[in-house]
Amino acid sequence: MIKQAGLYLMAVFYTVAGINHFLNPGFYMKLMPPYLPFHLELIYLSGVAEILLGIALCIPPLRRWAAWGVILLLIAVFPANIHHLMARGGGMNVPIWALWVRLPVQALFIWWAYIYTSPEVPSGPGE
8 A cells, every 4th residue: 555655656756747847947957967968858858757646656557667667767867966965955945954854755766756666666556
């Protein structure tokens, strides 16, 4: 029951985060490393990925692949987290300690997604 609740919480988290990429792209612009091209396009692309992965987590035949996709997405955006730390928040009013904490929290999010890569993942209510 807890594992299933965690799954749906993760699905909502990524879906809402993905939608936020479209509602508030300026926030994500401040996180983009300067060495990456096409900042706005990458923000929208990652938003689409988060939305699709969040939805796919709720579809039993896609769940394991979606969990692996979340892991890959988290690894792909990790350099932006490092850039944000090195830029000391990039003009955002974020305490430096929070930027440091964010790095290991990313590992916790990877672990959270990894839980759902197993074939024993609950596929619906009552499991």
